[in-house]
Amino acid sequence: GNSVTQMEGPVTLSEEAFLTINCTYTATGYPSLFWYVQYPGEGLQLLLKATKADDKGSNKGFEATYRKETTSFHLEKGSVQVSDSAVYFCALRNQAGTALIFGKGTTLSVSS
Amino acid sequence: AAGVIQSPRHLIKEKRETATLKCYPIPRHDTVYWYQQGPGQDPQFLISFYEKMQSDKGSIPDRFSAQQFSDYHSELNMSSLELGDSALYFCASSLGGTSGSLYEQYFGPGTRLTVT
Numbered sequence: 001g002n003s004v005t006q007m008e009g010p011v012t013l014s015e016e017a018f019l020t021i022n023c024t025y026t027a028t029g030y031p032s033l034f035w036y037v038q039y040p041g042e043g044l045q046l047l048l049k050a051t052k053a054d055d056k057g058s059n060k061g062f063e064a065t066y067r068k069e070t071t072s073f074h075l076e077k078g079s080v081q082v083s084d085s086a087v088y089f090c091a092l093r094n095q096a097g098t099a100l101i102f103g104k105g106t107t108l109s110v111s112s
Numbered sequence: 113a114a115g116v117i118q119s120p121r122h123l124i125k126e127k128r129e130t131a132t133l134k135c136y137p138i139p140r141h142d143t144v145y146w147y148q149q150g151p152g153q154d155p156q157f158l159i160s161f162y163e164k165m166q167s168d169k170g171s172i173p174d175r176f177s178a179q180q181f182s183d184y185h186s187e188l189n190m191s192s193l194e195l196g197d198s199a200l201y202f203c204a205s206s207l208g209g210t211s212g213s214l215y216e217q218y219f220g221p222g223t224r225l226t227v228t
Contacts, residue, residue: 043202043219044155044202045219046219049216089154098160098167098168099160099168099170100204102156104153104154
């Protein structure tokens with residue numbers, strides 16, 4: 001079946017540090033891949049997406065590249081800020097369905 | 113820009129009671145999705161509707177039912193509530209939510225249901 005595996009958190013970084021959150025997936029066909037962010041007490045916001053192999057999604061300094069050969073979609077940011085502290089969810093949507101399938105989420109905590 | 117509206121934002125019910133959650137999609141969006149997020153868990157897909165018809169079904173308990181109305185808003189009805197139903201319930205909306213759709217889902221702020 002379809003599934004998403006994320007690195008477990010929490011991830012604790014100092015401001016301006018480099019961030020990587022690993023995400024790998026299992027799916028049939030060619031799924032679309034997403035990163036969502038959830039700030040404390042709020043809903044899910046789409047951070048970036050990629051719909052085919054080798055696509056790079058980017059937004060607000062975050063990037064992720066759709067790697068079909070390694071079935072991965074790792075999230076990266078060169079210099080994190082305190083305001084980036086949140087829970088990050090990797091998700092996929094396969095061609096046959098409409099639902100998003102989420103990973104367990106990774107909590108990021110950035111201190112100044 | 114208009115966002116997805118969910119009501120109520122918070123709801124407290126007792127075991128065995130019923131609850132109704134409402135979702136108002138972004139204007140012109142014809143597809144609605146419901147997700148359940150337990151404490152510290154990832155969101156789990158429950159059900160979706162496209163043009164007022166059920167389009168996909170996930171892990172929705174038989175005690176729950178949902179529908180989409182002619183104005184595209186949706187309601188999630190939950191009966192015989194159990195303690196384990198305590199969760200954050202998200203609604204999302206999109207355009208053209210058929211299989212393979214590339215349209216992204218926009219999430220509402222969620223309804224926090226507490227069952228005591």
